[in-house]
Amino acid sequence: MKLLHVDSSILAANSVSRILSADLVEAQRRLHPGLEVIHRDLAAQPLQHLSGAHLAAAQGTTPETGLDVEASVAALEEFLAADIIVIGAPMYNFGLPSQLKAWVDRLAVAGKTFRYSEKGVEGLAGGKKLLIASSRGGAYADTPIAFLDHQESYLRAIFGFLGITDITVIRAENVARTELREKSIATARAEIAGIAA
Numbered sequence: 001m002k003l004l005h006v007d008s009s010i011l012a013a014n015s016v017s018r019i020l021s022a023d024l025v026e027a028q029r030r031l032h033p034g035l036e037v038i039h040r041d042l043a044a045q046p047l048q049h050l051s052g053a054h055l056a057a058a059q060g061t062t063p064e065t066g067l068d069v070e071a072s073v074a075a076l077e078e079f080l081a082a083d084i085i086v087i088g089a090p091m092y093n094f095g096l097p098s099q100l101k102a103w104v105d106r107l108a109v110a111g112k113t114f115r116y117s118e119k120g121v122e123g124l125a126g127g128k129k130l131l132i133a134s135s136r137g138g139a140y141a142d143t144p145i146a147f148l149d150h151q152e153s154y155l156r157a158i159f160g161f162l163g164i165t166d167i168t169v170i171r172a173e174n175v176a177r178t179e180l181r182e183k184s185i186a187t188a189r190a191e192i193a194g195i196a197a
């Protein structure tokens with residue numbers, strides 16, 4: 001069994017989503033002894049913005065040189081091979097870090113992860129478990145500003161589009177509020193510990 005662990009926070013040791021994503025991976029290791037884990041750090045090794053050449057390479061046509069097309073193709077293959085995917089997903093400017101968006105752009109490839117048919121759109125990457133470690137400075141869930149969330153809502157939408165239905169979000173909110181930060185992180189970590197119990 002294979003787990004793909006993706007981190008995207010730019011905040012290194014101060015990152016909340018990295019703490020939670022690491023906990024999620026450890027919980028899955030306890031549940032699945034012998035689990036093979038691959039870690040992709042999108043802040044340490046960012047993918048380039050998607051270009052036409054990257055898209056052509058993903059679809060099997062000859063790549064241009066000078067672009068990280070091999071890294072692009074490797075990212076898609078890694079995703080397709082994974083049974084479980086853990087994503088550390090901070091909210092930046094109401095959406096995803098651009099590093100994480102660049103990775104998502106490698107995954108949505110017509111004919112590989114989705115297709116259009118007479119039945120409409122069809123996701124081809126189903127059967128995977130997706131665990132999202134979400135961190136946010138403010139609070140959005142069940143609040144009047146929930147409409148500002150283009151981070152979790154986007155991840156649910158795009159991975160649903162690719163056919164993934166087994167999606168769990170663990171979130172720490174209000175981490176920018178000093179008086180709430182530690183409790184919020186502890187609550188999310190306890191929730192993750194509960195998954196493995």
Ligand SMILES: Cc1cc2nc3c(=O)[nH]c(=O)nc-3n(C[C@H](O)[C@H](O)[C@H](O)COP(=O)(O)O)c2cc1C
Binds near residue numbers: 090
């Ligand atoms: C560049 C940047 C943009 C941010 N934008 C938002 C935002 O739009 N809304 C919010 O609630 N918090 C925002 N925050 C706070 C982060 O969501 C919060 O620090 C969270 O812990 C980030 O995850 P990380 O610690 O794993 O990087 C932002 C932080 C950074 C560094």
